[in-house]
Amino acid sequence: xxxxxxxxxxxxxxxxxxxxxxxxxxxxxxxxxxxxxxxxxxxxxxxxxxxxxxxxxxxxxxxxxxxxxxxxxxxxxxxxxxxxxxxxxxxxxxxxxxxxxxxxxxxxxxxxxxxxxxxxxxxxxxxxxxxxxxxxxxxxxxxxxxxxxxxxxxxxxxxxxxxxxxxxxxxxxxxxxxxxxxxxxxxxxxxxxxxxxxxxxxxxxxxxxxxxxxxxxxxxxxxxxxxxxxxxxxxxxxxxxxxxxxxxxxxxxxxxxxxxxxxxxxxxxxxxxxxxxxxxxxxxxxxxxxxxxxxxxxxxxxxxxxxxxxxxxxxxxxxxxxxxxxxxxxxxxxxxxxxxxxxxxxxxxxxxxxxxxxxxxxxxxxxxxxxxxxxxxxxxxxxxxxxxxxxxxxxxxxxxxxxxxxxxxxxxxxxxxxxxxxxxxxxxxxxxxxxxxx
Numbered sequence: 001x002x003x004x005x006x007x008x009x010x011x012x013x014x015x016x017x018x019x020x021x022x023x024x025x026x027x028x029x030x031x032x033x034x035x036x037x038x039x040x041x042x043x044x045x046x047x048x049x050x051x052x053x054x055x056x057x058x059x060x061x062x063x064x065x066x067x068x069x070x071x072x073x074x075x076x077x078x079x080x081x082x083x084x085x086x087x088x089x090x091x092x093x094x095x096x097x098x099x100x101x102x103x104x105x106x107x108x109x110x111x112x113x114x115x116x117x118x119x120x121x122x123x124x125x126x127x128x129x130x131x132x133x134x135x136x137x138x139x140x141x142x143x144x145x146x147x148x149x150x151x152x153x154x155x156x157x158x159x160x161x162x163x164x165x166x167x168x169x170x171x172x173x174x175x176x177x178x179x180x181x182x183x184x185x186x187x188x189x190x191x192x193x194x195x196x197x198x199x200x201x202x203x204x205x206x207x208x209x210x211x212x213x214x215x216x217x218x219x220x221x222x223x224x225x226x227x228x229x230x231x232x233x234x235x236x237x238x239x240x241x242x243x244x245x246x247x248x249x250x251x252x253x254x255x256x257x258x259x260x261x262x263x264x265x266x267x268x269x270x271x272x273x274x275x276x277x278x279x280x281x282x283x284x285x286x287x288x289x290x291x292x293x294x295x296x297x298x299x300x301x302x303x304x305x306x307x308x309x310x311x312x313x314x315x316x317x318x319x320x321x322x323x324x325x326x327x328x329x330x331x332x333x334x335x336x337x338x339x340x341x342x343x344x345x346x347x348x349x350x351x352x353x354x355x356x357x358x359x360x361x362x363x364x365x366x367x368x369x370x371x372x373x374x375x376x377x378x379x380x381x382x383x384x385x386x387x388x389x390x391x392x393x394x395x396x397x398x399x400x401x402x403x404x405x406x407x408x409x410x411x412x413x414x415x416x417x418x419x420x421x422x423x424x425x426x427x428x429x430x431x432x433x434x435x436x437x438x
Contacts, residue, residue: 009033009190010200016237024269024282028236031284036192039090039288041065041119043154044126045378046084046412060266062093064126067287075434078409083153083376088119091188091281091288094268095120095230096127098295099177101259102228107131108176109350113165113219116143118150120181120232125156133348133356134158135175137165149432155378157346157356166218173224174350180219181232182212188234188290191283209239213247220252225300229254232293236282241292242274249276254296315345315352324360324368328379335360342368372429375406375413382406382413390414 009029017025042048042064059065067090074080074087099110107129112121115136125134136151136158138144144162151158161167168174185205186196216231223229231248233240248254256277262268267286271278271294281291317334321342325335333344340363346356358377361368374380387406407414416427 006033006194007197009197012202013187013190013200013237016202016205020238020272022272024272024280024285025236027284028282031282032190034191034283036283036289037090037287038068038071039065039088039093040068040085041088041093041096041123042085043083043122045156046082048079048084049410052079059090059093060263061097061268062090062123064096065090065093075436078414081153081432082409082412082414083155084412086119086122086150086154088123089289089291091286091291092119093123094279094281094291094293095179095232096123098230098259098293099124099179100127100129102177102230102295103127103129103132105129107133109174109348110134111168111175111178111219111222112136113168113178113180113215114138114182115160116140116147118147118154120179121147121151121158122154122156124179125151125154125158133346133350133354135161135350135354137161137163137168139164145431152373153376155376157358157377157379159354159356161354164218165215168222169218169220171351171354172221173227174354175222176224176227177230178219178223178227179230179232180215181234182208182215182240184208184212184233184235184240185237186234187236188281188292191289205235205237205239208235209244212240212244216244216248217252220298223298225298227298228257229296229298230293231296232291234289234291236280236290236292238272241280241294242271242276242278245271245276245278245294245296246274248296253299255299257295257297259295315355321360321368326384327360327370327374327381328358328377329381330379333358337363340364341371369418369427370406370416372415372427372432375415380413382408387413 009032014029017028039059044064053068055066057067110124110128110132115121116138121136138147148160151160185208189196258277269280269282269285278294281288283289315334315336318336321335328344330346333346335344342360342363344358344360348355359371359373361370385406387408389408406416418425418427
């Protein structure tokens, strides 16, 4: 056994990496027995108080990211639950730089096809130019729930869907940028996740490589000609990385591009055994976990699966709920009920089924109970509601009755309570509440 009860790094994995005979892989196996770093990325739409952390070690490739000297108890921090920052491996933060470079200041349509738990999605949402629209999808139902929570806390409007990526083939040429952080063998997590070591087999890498090609083939029609695919994995082997990139280029049609220059001092490595432009984040070369990324431009004559466009969907504003229109700073929003939920749809160039939406609240008779997503949204018109600032301890133990108000911590919303006179109901979602003793 290795450090912290970790099993030994699989010998088959070591042989695979050594077979590449590249200076880029020398020292990798030893580095995987080191300690992982701790990094956070600040939400520029909300921010954190000055002096909250020692921010003297910024992440070189992400303006909002920096390393922490140690891992604090994030669960006890109200700022985390407000969506003011996200705990994320530094390597993954490169997505913000890539998205900003590809968009180049113009509004774009963006799809994160394999989005849970939401780290790369929130980074992209912060990097997208104003007027952009984003869709985040997750296949696994349990992971989809986590994705919904994290995106709701981040507060930037987006559409969240659950299911196979094949559905997006029915929206041909709808997206300027499609990101696919595809399911992989997880070799890049061997430093921080013991299960990544236990599960590794050559058969797993082959299975993942095949699945990844299926996913990309399904997504390819959704990218407009001249648009971009951001292909990424958290693994090291060439089968899931460079070989799949070359398959995408040769089979589907496209070329790799570099959206922004990469500073050599950052330690990001190029691809192995390929002329395609790729980025390899290797823990023995930089302070971060394993990540592979390539950006592929879809050529005008690219081929792929042919699918029928999805049927159109019509959404109409329900005037019974006009009083709720001012709850968000979006006068063009279409307010419409869905079951007992009241939603605000934000019209955009995508088909109506993919419009971003904000859950305003739950319909209970003539009342609308405001939702947690509304409290977290950057579009909330907070001045329309009674509010109350609360202390840090009360914010962690939010069951404390504070009247029917929008509770705030450090000036930003945290959630709702409803005062019934002799008692107050906490409206914070049950599934979001802290389950551990603090």
